Amino acid sequence: MNLVRTHVLVCGGTGCTSANSPALIDEFHKELDKRDLSKEVQVIQTGCFGLCALGPIVIVYPEGSFYSMVKVEDVSEIVEEHILKGRIVTRLLYEGSLDEMELVKSLDETDFYKKQHRIALRNCGVINPEDIDEYIANDGYQALAKALTSMTPQEVIDTVLASGLRGRGGAGFPTGRKWQFAANEDNPQKYVCCNADEGDPGAFMDRSLLEGDPHSIIEAMALAGYAIGANQGYVYVRAEYPIAVNRLKIAIEQAKEYGFLGKDIFGSGFDFDLDIRLGAGAFVCGEETALMASIEGHRGEPRPRPPFPAVKGLFGKPTVLNNVETYANIPWIIYHGPEAFAEIGTEKSKGTKVFALGGKITNTGLVEIPMGTTLREVIEEIGGGVPNGKKFKAAQTGGPSGGCIPESLLDTPMDFESLAEVGSIMGSGGLIVMDEDNCMVDIAKFFLQFTVDESCGKCVPCRVGMYRLHELLEKITSGNGTLEDIDLIEELCYHIKENSLCGLGQTAPNPVLSTLEHFRDEYVAHVTEKRCPAGVCKELLRYFIIADKCTGCTACSRVCPTNAISGEVKKVHEIDQDKCIKCGACMERCRFGAIVKI
């Protein structure tokens, strides 16, 4: 084995891959070969580092230099200057990693990473996910060995119970209790399932985990199998995640080869096998009974519970189903003990939670924070605040099932109970920031459109109710709404929540209810003033020409597709509001800033 003096870690998550990181890896190999350095420098493709906004990202160890937005042209400079001559290429360094003295800080001290505590993401961006040896070197499969050789199944369940771990997929049900229910069933055939059908738009932690650390999921599922007495597992993963599916396949093959999956694992007599099932794109399949229907080969429609899956699940057998992030915590808990996990977080929400920061925020990406960290800390300190000098308006958590949190509640701690109190939910951990340019009625309508499309159609409150709700919102954003409509919307929301069959319908009105609670004035402005305060809703927009600034150059009238602008050369022009289709072409064309939209 060669002794390697330098490691070059290149992010191979989806964000960085889309930003061309595979080409960087090829270029590194080429440049290193050229200088005959390939034996002493190793280039590794890792999972997501988290700071997706600055991708593609390259980290060079042992220095820990964090290079951001690296282009193929930059590679030869990094190899020549840094790797060969030992001079860090300062111009490519992530700004946050330099202190006042222009000295390089360690990554853990940067604003983005300082407040994070990475348990689920412990291996993402650290190891090569396609190499089982690297996972083992980082305590991988130690938890499985410990459980199979020195713990009874009940002790495994007790450990998970004692850790206080709750499901990270949305509802926050205690994981240990779920396992206990399934373990109590007397049945020779049981199943363990993993929900990797991440459908919440704007959340991508499950995918990053599968891409960055697939072995931790395999290990956790084997542990769950041992705990409840199941010998077969299924990972239900979105087909739209090709990189994740591929790495998971590689990981399963390697685990089988090493004897961590298959017959008589660690000589304990315990057998466990794992198969992948591809989801086919249906948000409702995140609901556990729908997911199992889909694995069985049917339409992914939920069914009433009870019986719960722990009693009667996949193919009618007792089944444990957990989300990817939940599983990612399990090996850590078994290996480090439940106390270490329970020390982190709040009284009722233990441990950490991964959030996907997106929207109008400087540092878009993945962060993992202790439960109870406030929303303000996440957005302002870790996320770097709202870019372009715009004003923060709301943070949306929980995706289509969640709600919008206004500025006045920014000090809300991020845990299951506190988020529910302000009308939102933890959900799977999507966190989308909105600024003054976003219309909250439009956002509510956007989420509703999503749930209308994704409703499976089995129960009436969701299928018909959501459709009607969407119509009412459409009426308001087009300027035809009345104040009575707003009351009707509220009433309808509660009917849908109370009467829908599954979690999709029960939570789908949340974006509407929370925006109504915190941003009612925006709804009212749409109705009474026929005005969209954020200037988003097209039907309510009006374009005007400011007479003082108009030079009569005719540029706007020539570009107008409907001939709505009239006026003679060198005289002030005017827009005919009846003809105007609000395309905004005139405003883009005007060089004098004479056209405004209200």
Added chain:
Amino acid sequence: MPNLKTKVSFKGTKEQEKELVDFIRAHSQDKGSMMPILQKAQEMYGYIPEEVQIIIAEETGVPLSEIYGIVSFYSQFTLNPKGKYQISVCLGTACYVKGAGDILDKVCEIIGCESGSITDDGMFSVDATRCIGACGLAPVFTVNESVYGRVDVAETEQIIKKYVAEAKGS
């Protein structure tokens, strides 16, 4: 989302049919094999028209109506073929708040077909997709395997027009 019956005539071959039938027979004993079968069909033909659904129904013994129910339920399965150039505009939340709706409108305007459909010459298809997880690059759209991130409407117009010119030349 329009997912109407296709206008494009079916061009499947005997060899494809044999491959599909062999796949179905190989998996006939597996539990829950319908999804993998449909995924195989989608991958082979690029869509699952009535002709293919009939093959699957006859081979598996599952009623055609049920197969249609499954195919139309999942967004991965399509009843329309995809264009030579497949354009997908991400309409996940992160992209939407950064103006992906305007980008989709622009793409549809240039290509001349609505979201979820294909142009008459079969060159372009446009889809609004759910989050593709590249939220750090929002707003994002893809043309076949190429990903375009951090785009605005003007840049989108340039990129799409380049493909239109390429399509005309081919």
